[in-house]
Amino acid sequence: MKSPSLLKLIAALILCTVFLIPTKTHALTIKDVRFGHYPDKTRLVIDLDEDAKFRTFVIGDPYRMVIDLPSFAWKTATVKDQQASGITAVRHGNLKPGISRIVFDLNRPISIHSAFTLPASQGKPPRLVIDFANTNTAGFAMAQNDIRGTLDINKGTELSAAPPPRTPSTKPQLTDKKPLVIIDPGHGGVDPGAIGPNGIHEKNVVLALGLELKKQLEESGQYRVKMTRYDDTFIQLSNRVKYARKHNGDLFVSIHADSLRDNKVSGASFYTLSEKASDAQAAKLAARENKADLIAGIELEVEDEAVMDILIDLARRNTQNQSKYFANILIGKFKGNKLKLLRSANRHANFAVLKAPDIPSVLVETGFMSNVEEATKLNSPAHRQRIAGSLKKGIDAYFKTVKENERS
Template identity: 40%
Template sequence: MARVLHRMREMAVALAAAAALLAATAAAAQPRVSAVRLGEHPDKTRFVVELSQAAPYRVFTLGKPYRVVIDLPQVTWNIPEHRQGEVDTGAIESLRYGLFAPNRSRVVLDAKGPVRITDVFRLPPQDGYPHRLVVDVTRVSPENFLQPRERDPIASANPLPEAEQRQRDVAEADDDRLTIVIDAGHGGPDPGAIGVDGTYEKDLVLTYARHLKERLEQAGPYRVVLTRKRDIFLKLNERVEIANEVNGDLFISLHANATRNGRASGASVFTLSETASDEEAAELAAKENKSAVVAGMDLEGTTQTVSQILIDLAQRETMNTSKRFAGMLVDELQNEVRLLENSHRHAGFVVLKSPNVPSVLLEIGFLSHEEEIQELKTASHRRTVNSQVVDAVKQYFQWRQARR
C-alpha cells in the first residue's frame, strides 16, 4: 500500500512538473507586438502590426459605430511609448488594443465612416522588419457598407482558438465572512478615460483596487473579490454576474473621470437610478455604459437599454441601501479628499444593476486635470482615498448589523 502511495505521489510530482513546463513554454511562445502603425495612401489606409512570430488572426468590420477589429492570440504588447486613443490617419480616427479574453488579444480601430477591408496578409521578416500583419481598408459610401450577414471575418488558414471564458470564483460554503466586490473599471482594449499625461483610467483604477483589497482584508473579517486582477476586458454584465456569484454584500466600482475642458476636479460617488440627477451624471453613465462598443463588440441588432435603465420593484430595497452606503462614503471622503460639487449623484449605470448587491460607483478624480492626475498617481493619495473607503465600509456593516 505504502509503495502504491509513493508511486502515486511520484506521478503527481512528475505531472505537476510537466504542467509547469507546458505553462512556461506557452508563455515563451506568446507572440510579442513591437509596433503598430497606420499609414495613409491615396487608395487605402494601411494598418500594420509588427510581431515576433507569425500569428493567426481574424479581421472584421462592425457598424454603429464603424469599427475595424483585429483579433490575435494573446500577445505581449511591447510598445510602452505608444499612446492609444486619437490617431487621425486616413480613414481611421482612433486606435486601442489589449487583452479581450484570457487567450485573445484585440486591436480596435474606430473608423471615421463606413469602411471595407480590401486586403489582409502576413509578411515574413525582411529588410530589418519582423513578422508583420497588414490590414488595408478603404472608405465606402454608407450604402456600400456591407450588411452584417455579408461581413464574414477574414481569417488566417490556421484559425484562432475560441476565446476562453473567464474563470468563475464562487464562495466556499463555510465562508461566513462579509464579501466585498471591488471592480476596477474598463480593461484590455477599453482603456477608459485617457489622462492629459497619457495615463489610462484602466491602469490607475486597478492599482487602487488592488491596494483597497489589501487594506480591507487587514481591516476586518472581509473576503474581498476583485472582478479583474489584471489588464483584461470584462463586460459590464459580467461584473454584475461576479457580484452575484460570490454572494457579494457590497459592490464598489472604481473609475476616474475626464472632461474636455480640464477644469473639473474632485471625487464623486454615484448610485443607480432610472432618471439621472443631472445632465453631467447622465453623460457620464452613457460614457461608462459604452464599454462593449469601445472594446470592439458587435451590438447591432441587440436592444440596448443604455439610456433607459429599467428597474424592478425587487431592486428598490437594494437601491436604498446603496444610497445609504454612498452617503457614508461621501461623508468619509470629504474629511480628507477634495470632492466635486454635489458629490453624490445618480444615473443609469449598467454596472450598478445587481438586484441584490448594494452597489456604488466611485470616481476617484479627473484625469483631465493637470494637477489632479499627478496627485491621483501618488501612493499617498491612494492610501488616503482607500482609508476613507475602508472607514465607510466598516461603518456601513455596523449600520447593517444594527438593523437586523
Template identity: 45%
Template sequence: MFRAKKSIYGPAMIIRHNMYLRSKTKVITILVTFWSIVCLQPASSMPIVDAIRIGDYKNKTRFVMEMNKRVRFNVFTLGRPYRIVIELPKIKWKIKSSNLKKSRRIIGYRFGLYRHENSRFVIDLGRPIRVSKAFHLSPSGNRKHRIIIDLSDTSPADFFKNIKRGIPKTFNKTISQKNFKVKNKTLKKETPLIVLDPGHGGIDSGARGLRGTLEKKVVLALAYELKKQLVYNNKYRVLLTRTRDVFVRLRERIAIAHRAGADLFISLHADSIGKKHVRGGSVYTLSERASDKEAEALARRENKSDIIAGVDLNEQSNTVAKILIDLRQRLTKNNSVMFAKLLGKQLNKKILMLRRNHRFAGFAVLKAPEIPSVLIEMGYLSNTHDEKLIRSPRHRRKIAKAIKIAIDKYFTIRKSMRRP
C-alpha cells in the first residue's frame, strides 16, 4: 500500500511560507501595474510631422503640413534662388523628401534641424511666388493639426519687395561665440588649437550614399574620432564648429575659427558625383582659380550649403565680409599648401587616394585670413566600395591617424622655421 511522505514543515512554518508568497505576489502586482502606467506615457512631447500634402490649382498652390500638435511657425521668402522657408520649433520628421509631391510652382524640398532648437522646412520654387495666406487649422475628423500655406504667382519685382516680410529678429542672429568656447582652459596658449569643421549638418545633409549614408553624419563621426586622437596626450587643443546634427553657416564656421585664434582649420567632407566608378580621397586648398573642372564643380556644390538651409546671403556684416574676401595672406596660403601635401602623403599610406590628390578651388569655408586651412574629402559616397569603408569606424580611425601624423609633422616643421 502506497503511503504519502510526511511533511518536514510544521504548521507554523507553512503559514509563514504562505504569507511570504502572498506578499511577493503583491509586490509583483505593484511592479507590473507601475510598469504598465510608465509604458502608457508618451515617449516624447516633441511635435511630429507625419504628412505633407500639395494641392495644385490654376491660381495657387496649397501646401499642407500635418502634425500631432499645434506649434508656432514663421514663413518667409528668399531669392537667388527662389525659396520659401518655414521656421519651426524642434520637430521630429516622419516623412521622406523623396515621397513628397512636386508641382508647377514647387520643384523641391529639404527639412531638418537648423540651429539650436529650431527646425526648417525649405521649399524650392520654380518661379517668383507670393505667400497669400498662412494659417493653422485645428484637428477635424481624421485630420490632425495642420499648417496651411497658400502660394500665388507674382512678378520678380514684387517678390523682392516683400522678401524680408515675416522674419523674426531672433532668427537673424548667428550662433553666439559663447557656444564655442574652448573648454580646456588649463592648456597653455602655446598649445596649437586645431579647429575641426564637420561639413553640412541639420537641414543640410550634404551628399547621400547609395545605401542612404548621409555625409553630415559620417563627417561628424570622423571629427570626434580625430579629436579623441589629437587630445589624447594634451599636445593639441581641439574645437569643433558643430558638435551635433545642427546647421552652421559657412561664414560662421570661419568666424568660429577666427575668434578662437585657430592655428589650423580642417574641414571634413565626403563627396558624391555622377561617375559611380570614381573613388578615393583628396585634399583641397583655397585658390581663386580651380585646378580642374571637378574641383571647381565640388567648390560650387559645397558653397551652396547656405542656400540649401534657407540662409539670406544678403545679411552679412562688414567684419565677416572682410574675412570672406581677404585673400592677401600669402604666408597662410603657403602653409595651407604645405599641410595639404603632408596630408596627401600620410593619407595615401592608409587609404586609397585620387591620383592627383591635392587640388584647389574657391571654397568659401577656406577663406579665413591668417589660418592655414584645408578641406578633406575622405572618399565618394556615390561609390559602393568607398561608401562601405566610410561607414566603418575602423576605416575612420585609419583616416584620423593619418591626419594626426600629418598635423604632428606640420607643427614640427613650423617650429623649426621659427628657430633663429
C-alpha cells in the first residue's frame, strides 16, 4: 500500500510535469501591445517572447497599418491607448501557413518613420517598435510603397498562377473519376467574418460545417472533396477561385453565415453570381463578403479584364444556369429537412468568390450570426450535421442530373 506521503509526492510530480510541459504551441507569443505619444510621433511597442523577423506597411481605402510576423499566439487582452493614436479597430490572426498578421484600422493617414526590433534587455522582453506620425494625402501616397522589415511572407506558400480556362462545353463533363466537390469555408485567420453572441465567430462555424460536409460526402464513397481551407487560415478571395480551378473542381460550395442589424431575421439563403444583384440586400451582402481581403489588410485586386473574352463568357452563362439549378435543388433539400429559409431564399449578386467561369458555384448563407437563437444553433454539431446532410442531398441530386444528361 502506498503511504500518504508517497501519494503526495506523486501528486506533486504530476503537477510539476503539467506545468513543465511547454504549453506553447506557437513559436512566437505576443505578450503586450501599447502606444506611447511623443510631440513628433506615436510609438507602437509590441512585446514578444523571442526575436522575430517582421514586415510592416500602410495601405489606404480605408487607412490601415499592417504588421506581418511569423505565426504567433496573441496573449494580450487589450491594446493600450489605441484611440488617441487614431486606431479604430485591431484584428489579428493567421494570414497563411507560418505567417500571422495584425491589422490596425486608422481614422487618418499616417506614415511609418522607423520600424525595428530590440533584443531582450534589463528585464524587458524582445520588442517590435514602430514609430509613426500623421501625414497628409501626398505623404500617405509616398508612405504606401514603403515596406519596412525583412520578413519574406511568400516563401514557398504562394499559389501558382491561375490555370488556363477549360474549353467551354455545353454540358458539364464528368470523367471516370468521382466528381470533385470544392468546399469553401468563408473567412478565416485575420478575418473573423460575422461575429455572433458569446464570441461565436462565423469563420469557426463555417469551417466546422465544411469539415462535417466533407466527412459526409467522403463517407458516401461517391465524391472526391477538397477544401479551400482546413484550418483557421486566411485565404484571399481570388485564391479560393484559383484553387478550385487548379484542381478542376466539378462543383464549388462556399459556406457562410450572415449578419444583419435586425437581429430577428433568421433562415438560410442561396446565392449565385450575377453582375446585377437580385435586390439591395443581396448587393449589400456581396459587398460585405467581398470585403474579406480588405479586412485582412490586402489591397483589392484590379480584375483582369483580359480573361473576359467571349468564349469564357459563353461558358460562364452555361455555368450560371447550372449554378442556379444547383441552388434551387439545395433550397428544396433544406425545405425537405425542415431547415428555416429566408423568405426569398434564391438570390444573386456579384460575389468575388463565385467567379470561376467553368465551375458551377453557389454561396450558402447558412443562417444569421446576428440572431442569438440561430447563432447558437449554428454553433452546435447536431445542427451542423443537419445542414451538411441537406447540402449533401442537394449535391447528390445535382450530380444525378449531370450523369443523366451525359447519358442522353
